[in-house]
Amino acid sequence: MFKRIIIKLSGEALANKNNKFDDEIINDIARQVKNIMERGIEVGIVVGGGNFWRGRNADSKMDKVKADQIGMLATVMNAIYLCDCFAQNNIKAKVITPFTIGNMTKQFSKESALKNMKNSCVLIFAGGTGHPFFSTDTITALRACELEADCIFYAKNIDGIYNCDPKINLNARKYKKISYEKIIKDNLNAIDIPAMSLTKNIKSVVFLLKAKNSLETVVLDEKKIFEIGTLVMSKIEEEFYE
Numbered sequence: 001m002f003k004r005i006i007i008k009l010s011g012e013a014l015a016n017k018n019n020k021f022d023d024e025i026i027n028d029i030a031r032q033v034k035n036i037m038e039r040g041i042e043v044g045i046v047v048g049g050g051n052f053w054r055g056r057n058a059d060s061k062m063d064k065v066k067a068d069q070i071g072m073l074a075t076v077m078n079a080i081y082l083c084d085c086f087a088q089n090n091i092k093a094k095v096i097t098p099f100t101i102g103n104m105t106k107q108f109s110k111e112s113a114l115k116n117m118k119n120s121c122v123l124i125f126a127g128g129t130g131h132p133f134f135s136t137d138t139i140t141a142l143r144a145c146e147l148e149a150d151c152i153f154y155a156k157n158i159d160g161i162y163n164c165d166p167k168i169n170l171n172a173r174k175y176k177k178i179s180y181e182k183i184i185k186d187n188l189n190a191i192d193i194p195a196m197s198l199t200k201n202i203k204s205v206v207f208l209l210k211a212k213n214s215l216e217t218v219v220l221d222e223k224k225i226f227e228i229g230t231l232v233m234s235k236i237e238e239e240f241y242e
Helices: 023-037 064-088 110-118 136-146 180-185 193-198 214-220 222-228
Strands: 004-009 042-047 093-097 122-125 151-156 175-179 203-208 229-233
Touching: 004 023, 004 136, 023 042, 023 064, 023 214, 042 064, 042 110, 042 136, 064 093, 064 122, 110 122, 122 136, 136 151, 136 193, 151 214, 175 180, 180 193, 180 229, 203 214, 203 222, 214 222, 222 229
Parallel strands: 004 042, 004 151, 042 122, 093 122, 151 203, 175 229
Antiparallel strands: 203 229
């Protein structure tokens, strides 16, 4: 059983087809997080902002730093909404950012974060690293290292890592287990390289968020991870899911 975990949620995971907040999905995430915490597991969540803005999709004439700063603020909007939904489900939660935003968020410190998590408070990390040129995968890995998490769970719109794009190649095969080194070597684009370089001593799971009870499944039942996801570790032999 894990003691402390970090969950990465993309902004798109929180949105419906109109890029508005999908309360059904968000409340289901809250329900599952609550069930996980009742097992004594501490939870931190990193949220993206892609439903509002992606810096990499900005106009080519736009300054890259400014584009990424808008993306950071997009993650804060998602985090505040997510935090309120948690409160409605009787879950203590706080939005944590690497920079001060008035009284809307709390600034990150390791000591305060660990204290809050031990007191059954979900920490929602927003604002990325506070610097441009880094993805939300990177801040996920960074917070996992700082807070000594046992595992990182990357919620995706695909049920794991494949040896090639399954949308293009119908013969693509899904990995049951794979190493960080193999992902980098084969350029599989499952997790950002800077993130993987930080977490070689921490397990990761890439899984399909929209599968029924997906969060509870991958966190609480390791044997079922492979049905909706892929386990990633350092220096393990890859194994395909049949």
